[in-house]
Amino acid sequence: MPRPRTFDEQDVVDRAMELFWTKGYEGTSVTDLTAELGVHPGSLYRTFGDKHGLFLAALAHYRDSKARTLAPALLAGGPVLPRIRAVLLGWIEVAAEQDAPRGCLIANAAGELLPGDPAVACSVHEVLTVVEDGFRQGLEAAVRTGEAAATLDVPAAAAMLTMLLEGLQVIVKADPDPRRLVAAVDTALLGLASAR
Amino acid sequence: MPRPRTFDEQDVVDRAMELFWTKGYEGTSVTDLTAELGVHPGSLYRTFGDKHGLFLAALAHYRDSKARTLAPALLAGGPVLPRIRAVLLGWIEVAAEQDAPRGCLIANAAGELLPGDPAVACSVHEVLTVVEDGFRQGLEAAVRTGEAAATLDVPAAAAMLTMLLEGLQVIVKADPDPRRLVAAVDTALLGLASAR
């Protein structure tokens, strides 16, 4: 019955996420969005309510397209601990390769909008929970295979890895030499292995 | 010869820091600043150049009044490792007690303004270096007293603790139960003690 959309909503959310990720929430104006996405303000507001709504959609998309991939990546088979290391080092490498590292969208959102934005606080917590859960699944597998010590406090270690990852993303944004953090990551991982 | 200031510049910077810390950079309007600080826009602009200049002054003040206290706190005498733990747990406690934790001004600034603001990037890196150096001094002392293993990679461990601290400050802003992170901090500290 109605006239169909001329744009793909998912695609728009994905590119909006990229913009917010790079330029921040306030740093990305509605004019920026309409220009880069090729979507008229009117369409954007009928679809997402307002700029804030689009941002929440971007955060949800980040959760599904980024955070949710952690667990599968860790459980892809073989030793888990090296995979955890590879994930952390991967972010360092990303930061080292681009001259303007944008860190983590979640850490950026938290830094910019919290406290003071309950909806964003909820989304941020949601994504962090997904990440932490990914680490937890990986660590549980590592304990099962004897890769990690049976005495390891898995939930605590998962939370630690999440903290480490987010802290890494913060530091990397201002560090002229991100690769020096590899040794720091390794130090943090020392306590996880069973060979102590 | 000239007419003297009616406000104390240091005091204004201190209160501006508090405002930026709580509400963020974009979230704090010049109107907010003039209202809360009791300083006319004209005076503010002649003293600090512009809003951005005032923000940089606030970051420098954060470095001197917060970050620089880390080393003395760790080296105040007695075992260092419990002091490191106390510092990290202190931030958790602060977050747990107030219902709207504001995290760390540096992590907030990085999240909001990086990449894209070279001056802020420089200030952020500067503060993080001070923090990391504080941890390094503490760890060196710990190694000297045998509290930490002689084989500990001190610079790497210092960087790890900085990452942990910043990550902690990010997570705490969205976490309904910050105190659960105590166990995570303890897990991270496991690898530092010499009793392995």
Place this chain on the structure above:
DNA sequence: GCCCAAATTGAACGCGCGCTCACAAACTTG
């Protein structure tokens, strides 16, 4: 006591922000 440099003040500047709306176009359904 007068001078003058610097500080305070009131008022307002232009700009870009997030956002809205009336109107025309497009597609499905009967």
Place this chain on the structure above:
DNA sequence: CAAGTTTGTGAGCGCGCGTTCAATTTGGGC
């Protein structure tokens, strides 16, 4: 083909932002 509903579009809304400036006040140095 006509009806009906939702879409894209052009133009512009009011607001608050960061910022500026002429006029006035202030107080130390000669």
